[in-house]
Amino acid sequence: MALIEMILPKMGEGIIEATILKWVKNVGDDIKEDETILEVATDKVDSEVPSPVSGIISKILFKENDIVPIGATIAIIATEGTKDTEVTAPHQSGNATTKKELPSKQTQIIEQPKEPATSTKFFSPLVRAIAKENHISIKELESITGTGTANRVTKKDILKFLENRHTGNKEEKKASPKYTFSQGDTEIVEMDRMRKLIADHMVMSKQVAPHVTSVVEADVTNLVNWRKRIKEEFQNKYGEKITFTPIFVEAVIKALKDFPMVNVSVEGTKIIVKKHLNIGIATALPTGNLIVPVIKNAEAKNLLGLTKSINDLAKRGRNSKLTPDEIQGGTFTITNLGTFGNILGTPIINQPQVAILALGAIRKKPAVLETRFGDVIAIRQMCFLSLSYDHRVVDGVLGGTFLKRIADYLESFDDKRSI
Numbered sequence: 001m002a003l004i005e006m007i008l009p010k011m012g013e014g015i016i017e018a019t020i021l022k023w024v025k026n027v028g029d030d031i032k033e034d035e036t037i038l039e040v041a042t043d044k045v046d047s048e049v050p051s052p053v054s055g056i057i058s059k060i061l062f063k064e065n066d067i068v069p070i071g072a073t074i075a076i077i078a079t080e081g082t083k084d085t086e087v088t089a090p091h092q093s094g095n096a097t098t099k100k101e102l103p104s105k106q107t108q109i110i111e112q113p114k115e116p117a118t119s120t121k122f123f124s125p126l127v128r129a130i131a132k133e134n135h136i137s138i139k140e141l142e143s144i145t146g147t148g149t150a151n152r153v154t155k156k157d158i159l160k161f162l163e164n165r166h167t168g169n170k171e172e173k174k175a176s177p178k179y180t181f182s183q184g185d186t187e188i189v190e191m192d193r194m195r196k197l198i199a200d201h202m203v204m205s206k207q208v209a210p211h212v213t214s215v216v217e218a219d220v221t222n223l224v225n226w227r228k229r230i231k232e233e234f235q236n237k238y239g240e241k242i243t244f245t246p247i248f249v250e251a252v253i254k255a256l257k258d259f260p261m262v263n264v265s266v267e268g269t270k271i272i273v274k275k276h277l278n279i280g281i282a283t284a285l286p287t288g289n290l291i292v293p294v295i296k297n298a299e300a301k302n303l304l305g306l307t308k309s310i311n312d313l314a315k316r317g318r319n320s321k322l323t324p325d326e327i328q329g330g331t332f333t334i335t336n337l338g339t340f341g342n343i344l345g346t347p348i349i350n351q352p353q354v355a356i357l358a359l360g361a362i363r364k365k366p367a368v369l370e371t372r373f374g375d376v377i378a379i380r381q382m383c384f385l386s387l388s389y390d391h392r393v394v395d396g397v398l399g400g401t402f403l404k405r406i407a408d409y410l411e412s413f414d415d416k417r418s419i
Helices: 125-133 138-143 155-167 193-208 221-238 245-258 303-318 396-411
Strands: 003-007 017-023 036-041 046-050 055-060 067-069 073-078 179-183 186-190 211-219 264-267 270-273 279-281 332-336 355-359 363-371 374-390
Touching: 036 073, 125 138, 125 155, 211 396, 221 303, 221 374, 245 279, 245 303, 245 332, 245 396, 279 303, 355 396, 374 396
Parallel strands: 279 332, 332 355
Antiparallel strands: 003 073, 017 036, 017 067, 036 046, 055 073, 179 186, 211 374, 264 270, 355 374, 363 374
């Protein structure tokens, strides 16, 4: 057969390189077609990379934490009956393959480090380095429950172990620990890779776009009552939990159709109007970081379709199972501050978009209602909506009117609506 070159595949539009996080398979291991061979990280998301063929891993050309360009050969896979003198590139298009000589001696071939002689388990170089720096014994290292492939100990696992050892808390924590060390009477916390990317992106957004925030308060009593009435029936009928999020997304879609100049981006002095509504939903991760999966072509989905998409993306986002394409291409973003009990916020625009909507907590409040018998005070379900927008292209009239239209759609929600 052949020695197959495994290349780093395209990870999404605009992504030109990726960082190797972990080799799941080592030199000499059997691998099946489509089985995960390594995990990589881009500036968008962490991903698993499957093997293009079945065979045995012959060579690994990059080590963990290396930054590799898209399209580079990262490993050589030997298939059954391989001849040692030929290497075949994986199929890129059509049925043609190309052959070339094996890498010369001048080419640096980096094989996966062997397992420590003092342990029967495999630990990555990064895990071993953290263990050494924090004086974790082999016995302690072997006692850590691994959450990686084949129960291997990941960076997250060893950092959680360190935090629990430091605090004496044996219970699981919602937020992943950070890599910390003491310096005098202070503790230094190193940002993880995703936090660094978020920080850079937020600073860039504030530098690029002059932010303005408008706020309205919406009476959402009708939709709250409707959801309370139908949520059990909805789940029984469709197998999906319906939250408030898809209802708000539906209102945003209607408003964006009314005001297409909010669904744009800016390139120099050009305004790029997007034909489709790709709605990003900011999702908090267990690590405390944030990811924004995108509902593509949201305008084509009904409430059930939006519910399924949101539930699926949120679940896979929390479990680091999103693909790079699923967190890019957004044209408008929604963030739900009410999840944390906040009633109001001024979110930062998710570049290159020009607006972002923040949803506050829904709370019961006394409100004045106008009736044909005169004004009355009643207990209503109220929610603040805040819209941050790029004042280069979205003026106060457009931003304020667009936000008010969202509130109008929410307040006019039909509480007799069928599912």
